Amino acid sequence: MSLLMLGAVASVTQGAMAIPAKKSLLALIDAAIGSNAADLANYQRAVIVELRLPRTLLALLVGAILAQCGAAMQGMFRNPLADPGIIGVSSGSAVGAVLAIFLSPPELAWWIVPLGAFAAGFGTSVLIYQLARGSTGTSVFILLLAGIAISALAGAFIGFISYIADDARLRDLSLWQMGSLASADSGRLWILAAAFALIAWRLQRSANGLNALLLGEAEARHLGIDVEQLKRELVLLVALGVGLAVSAAGVIGFIGLVVPHFVRMLTGPNHTTLLPLAALGGALLLLLADIGARLFLAPAELPVGILTALLGAPFFLVLLLQQRQRA
Amino acid sequence: MQRGFMALMFGLVLAVSFGVHAQPRVISTDGGATQILFALNVDSALVGVDVTSALPEGYRSVPNVGYHRALSPEGVLALQPDLVIGSEHIGPAAVLSTLASADVAVLQLPSPDSVATLKANVQEIAQSTGATDHAAEVISAIEADSQRLAAADLGAERVAFILSIEPGKLLIAGTNTAGDAFIQLLGASNIGGFDAYRTLSAEALLELNPSLILVASHEGASPARLLELNAILEYGDAAKRGRILSVNAANLVAGLSPGAIADAVRLADSLGQSTAAQ
Numbered sequence: 288m289s290l291l292m293l294g295a296v297a298s299v300t301q302g303a304m305a306i307p308a309k310k311s312l313l314a315l316i317d318a319a320i321g322s323n324a325a326d327l328a329n330y331q332r333a334v335i336v337e338l339r340l341p342r343t344l345l346a347l348l349v350g351a352i353l354a355q356c357g358a359a360m361q362g363m364f365r366n367p368l369a370d371p372g373i374i375g376v377s378s379g380s381a382v383g384a385v386l387a388i389f390l391s392p393p394e395l396a397w398w399i400v401p402l403g404a405f406a407a408g409f410g411t412s413v414l415i416y417q418l419a420r421g422s423t424g425t426s427v428f429i430l431l432l433a434g435i436a437i438s439a440l441a442g443a444f445i446g447f448i449s450y451i452a453d454d455a456r457l458r459d460l461s462l463w464q465m466g467s468l469a470s471a472d473s474g475r476l477w478i479l480a481a482a483f484a485l486i487a488w489r490l491q492r493s494a495n496g497l498n499a500l501l502l503g504e505a506e507a508r509h510l511g512i513d514v515e516q517l518k519r520e521l522v523l524l525v526a527l528g529v530g531l532a533v534s535a536a537g538v539i540g541f542i543g544l545v546v547p548h549f550v551r552m553l554t555g556p557n558h559t560t561l562l563p564l565a566a567l568g569g570a571l572l573l574l575l576a577d578i579g580a581r582l583f584l585a586p587a588e589l590p591v592g593i594l595t596a597l598l599g600a601p602f603f604l605v606l607l608l609q610q611r612q613r614a
Numbered sequence: 615m616q617r618g619f620m621a622l623m624f625g626l627v628l629a630v631s632f633g634v635h636a637q638p639r640v641i642s643t644d645g646g647a648t649q650i651l652f653a654l655n656v657d658s659a660l661v662g663v664d665v666t667s668a669l670p671e672g673y674r675s676v677p678n679v680g681y682h683r684a685l686s687p688e689g690v691l692a693l694q695p696d697l698v699i700g701s702e703h704i705g706p707a708a709v710l711s712t713l714a715s716a717d718v719a720v721l722q723l724p725s726p727d728s729v730a731t732l733k734a735n736v737q738e739i740a741q742s743t744g745a746t747d748h749a750a751e752v753i754s755a756i757e758a759d760s761q762r763l764a765a766a767d768l769g770a771e772r773v774a775f776i777l778s779i780e781p782g783k784l785l786i787a788g789t790n791t792a793g794d795a796f797i798q799l800l801g802a803s804n805i806g807g808f809d810a811y812r813t814l815s816a817e818a819l820l821e822l823n824p825s826l827i828l829v830a831s832h833e834g835a836s837p838a839r840l841l842e843l844n845a846i847l848e849y850g851d852a853a854k855r856g857r858i859l860s861v862n863a864a865n866l867v868a869g870l871s872p873g874a875i876a877d878a879v880r881l882a883d884s885l886g887q888s889t890a891a892q
Binding site for chain 1 (some may be wrong): 622644658662665677678679680681683684688689690691692693706708712715716718758790804809810811857
């Protein structure tokens with residue numbers, strides 16, 4: 288938690304523009320209470336209050352949501368490799384966004400693209416869930432296979448759109464697919480904050496159910512868990528969370544996979560602690576990645592999705608190797 | 615008297631707004647605009663460029679602000695520019711609003727697809743960087759070059775402009791591309807009757823049988839390499855007449871540029887010579 292605070296302070300005070308850290312923090316207090324203690328030029332205040340602060344909050348929210356959704360998916364599938372990408376939610380969202388980038392006039396893209404991403408992501412989850420539902424309940428196996436099929440289909444579709452798109456849109460498409468937190472604004476932040484509160488609350492309530500599922504579906508049923516109801520709820524929550532996260536920040540990989548896995552290695556598989564710790568870890572990782580994305584090539588900016596993969600993947604490998612040596 | 619006073623005040627305002635710098639601090643986020651700044655001899659004002667801007671070899675290092683559609687608002691502002699020049703594609707939207715709130719002037723110009731637009735852009739950039747005395751010179755040089763191109767009379771040429779030369783994946787310029795603008799500049803006709811860039815196989819290109827093939831040259835792409843990778847093109851008219859030529863791709867990244875005009879003249883001259891030799 289203190290790491291997270293430290294990260295947030297670093298995120299607000301560090302950037303391409305050199306502004307003294309103390310003044311940056313004072314500027315935030317100024318913005319909150321309407322004083323003028325920081326004594327900064329208008330544009331410097333704008334950089335901190337209108338650019339760095341919303342970005343920091345967006346990184347925290349998106350990171351927390353993605354990691355929590357990842358933890359929930361891994362629990363539900365009893366598979367540490369599961370992440371929201373695996374049941375096709377991310378690729379569904381990506382199709383919606385790509386279609387929106389391709390079809391919408393550029394001046395409307397800023398709101399049509401997120402809307403498209405969310406609608407398609409949500410639609411995909413519902414579709415996959417319907418496919419997997421049979422007379423004997425929802426089959427995790429079919430859910431997984433349907434996810435893989437939908438991902439493949441989405442990949443082909445995105446490939447087709449990329450092929451027929453003109454150069455400018457092609458460039459937009461590929462940039463969008465690498466993820467960025469640059470589009471933070473208060474509207475999106477409020478929606479994400481509300482979604483995060485809802486998801487965190489509902490998932491926490493499902494923690495015992497998820498723990499029981501670790502034993503196996505039949506065992507969970509014997510323990511009195513309504514497994515169908517639980518799975519339905521998890522799929523919907525993940526669809527909501529991932530759809531919104533993708534719509535706000537594009538495709539940001541690895542957070543949903545690496546963070547819950549890492550937390551599980553540290554604290555064990557109990558979802559009561561795993562879920563909130565994953566949220567903290569996801570928030571921290573995305574925050575660090577975004578600071579890196581802004582500073583690494585400054586004054587230019589890297590897509591943050593590249594950084595999460597760069598930070599996350601090697602870390603993940605080292606952990607796996609260490610675990611293997613111990614075993 | 616009053617007029618003199620106004621001029622004095624205006625001068626003061628300018629001096630204050632540009633601070634201690636004699637010239638405004640300029641960021642160019644467009645390769646073509648960067649070339650125009652060099653042509654106008656105001657390149658010393660550059661404090662930042664984007665990835666499409668090619669600086670002359672050995673030139674002082676200028677910070678790179680990244681790709682013009684994905685600029686970092688803070689990164690741009692950190693260079694403390696007085697003026698940001700870019701095309702209609704400059705973005706994301708946050709950049710424009712941040713620059714506006716910091717009172718940084720933004721000059722958005724269309725990507726030139728014709729000599730007329732290019733001249734207009736030169737005029738605009740000259741005006742906003744205070745280089746008006748050089749503008750007439752640059753514009754008349756462009757005019758002289760385009761007259762030379764008109765005289766070269768390449769109207770009968772059916773041209774294919776190839777952006778990428780991988781075997782079986784030739785990226786050919788259709789309409790509304792910088793490659794098409796270049797062909798128009800030569801006064802020739804484009805064999806690519808489609809919109810934007812499209813991949814064709816070597817077989818399809820041979821079937822279209824252009825009389826002139828232009829290869830956008832960058833590292834690893836040259837007329838010789840095109841034939842090496844797509845040997846079947848040897849059977850086409852362009853190869854038989856020795857008319858597979860290279861064009862500097864860096865001059866066409868952001869539409870027509872002064873460099874592209876110079877390239878076209880060089881090309882027209884060499885074509886004229888080869889016709890005379892035949």
